[in-house]
Amino acid sequence: MVKRADKEQSQVKRATRAAYGVTLAHLADEGLPVVAVDADLTGSTTTKKFAQASPDYADRLFNCGIAEQNMVDVAAGLAATGHIAFTGSFAVFGTGRAYDQIRNTVCYSNLNVKIAPTHAGISVGPDGGSHQMLEDISLMRGLPGMKVLVPADYAAAEAALKLAAYTPGPVYVRMGRASVPAVYADGVELEMGRAYVLREGSDCTIVACGVMVEQALSAAATLAEQGISAEVIDAFCVKPLDVDTIAASVAKTGCAVTVEEHSVFGGLGSAVAETLAATHPAPVEFVGMRDRFGKSGEFAELLEYFDMGVPAIVEAVKRVKARVAIC
Template sequence: MVQRATAEQAQRKMATRAAFGVTLAELAGEGLDVVAVDADLSGSTTTKKFADADAAYAGRLFNTGIAEQNMIDVAAGLALTGKVAFTGSFAVFGTGRVYDQIRNTVCYSDLNVKIAPTHAGVSVGPDGGSHQMLEDISLMRGLPRMRVLVPADYAAARAALRVAARTPGPVYVRMGRASVPSVYAPDVQLELGRAYVLREGTDVAIVACGVEVEQALKAADALEARGVSAEVIDAFSIKPLDADTIVASARKTGRVVVAEEHSVIGGLGSAVAEALACACPTPMRFVGMDDCFGKSGEFEELMSYFGLDDAAIVEAVESIMA
């Protein structure tokens, strides 16, 4: 197992987006030729911290203004000159508004561009349904040559950005706005194509990604008090998916619940169902956005309102156990 956060570390809340700029600066300091291209949101996405970290990095951040399609094309051009190009913006703009450019410029040509938007999912909160991107994993995992990483916390986001930077070709890293508890130790190292068993169990497997990982761990604690042994898996890498780890858990437990802060259509739940349908058909339940748009509200309120919190995971487990 990978190293988990200590009880003291787990109390420290940070947003996954906070890892973006500082990690780019670290990578540049290690000699990697990284650049960032942002669409007038460098303060919110934190790419500005990359430019501010060292005077030598100021020329590596390019602001295209509110022109997201151009942002992707500029990043593609920089990749063609040998740079490791990261793009910023909010997820609703950084994937939805630019899908054609990602598909036909980045993926079709297999360019070394990393799509790394922030403010994904309902964690955008008060910005409301128009800005809460809930289809991005589906969009990105459907693209040939694209890899998809969804970190659970700040440490995992740092690890994901490092994996993306050192993986040739297109990579999608999904980050959020809300501050979330720490799941992993600060210096954790994660791998492309790996899922991580964070808690072993025998009665049900809870496969989660992103902010749902911490909710799944809370649910497992509540279930233990009710006599249910839940295994918790962080499907950090949704594409490629670690089907072996998930299938092994499904065979052991006989039941699978998938939790994601994303539509239940086309995301992690679909990926897990596809893997199990081929290798180990298993009873499943899905915790996620049920084919709907979000609403304006605080992050915790929305998690409860849309049935994405630990209580919803417990309910799904009790349903499948029945």
């Protein structure tokens, strides 16, 4: 069982992106040949903090300007010379605009490049639909050889970046802009291919990832007050997915709800449905963005507007339990 944040720690909110630059500096301190390649967003992505941590590290941050395709190719070249190359941009640009380069330069050659953008999902907030990337997990998950990590909080982001650095080959780490409550204790160590049961239950399995893990835990607490016992799993690693943990949970509860700050097509929900179809067929409901773009607004407002917050999760659990009863 991984160490969870205590009540006092959980009230401290930090963005997952805030872990980026400082963690790269820690990895460099450990002797790893990490480099950062950014697309004119070193302040927003926090890769600037890596360069500021030591005069020696200043030469290991490469700013390519507003040229995301070039950024990925530069990272690929650095990886080919023995470096562990991390890219930095907003998720909408770092995956969407540079998809061809990620596919054909990084993944096709299995290079040691880590695609680690920030500002993913509707938690970007006022930046609006053009910048709210809700298809990136689907894009990255479909690439051969790409591993996909979606951390729930600052501590998990730190663990994901370290894990990416020590894992050979392409890795995608999805980070966000919004400050979110702590789920894990500082210094937590997470594993590739693992999902984590954060709350045990018997009536329904809620599988969540990223900043929606905290929403899932809050929904489980609300459901408990109504006599419904929900098990909450953090699918920290969306690819490769922890089939055993998820299948075992659903075998116990009989149904599942997936929760993600992403389109319901091709992301965590699809991965869980595929897994259950092959291992333990059961009713599944999906909480996420439904075939539309985002809008400008604050994160909490958008969760409610798009039916992705705690009330939506609670209702999804009730719907899926009703389907079990019919079956």
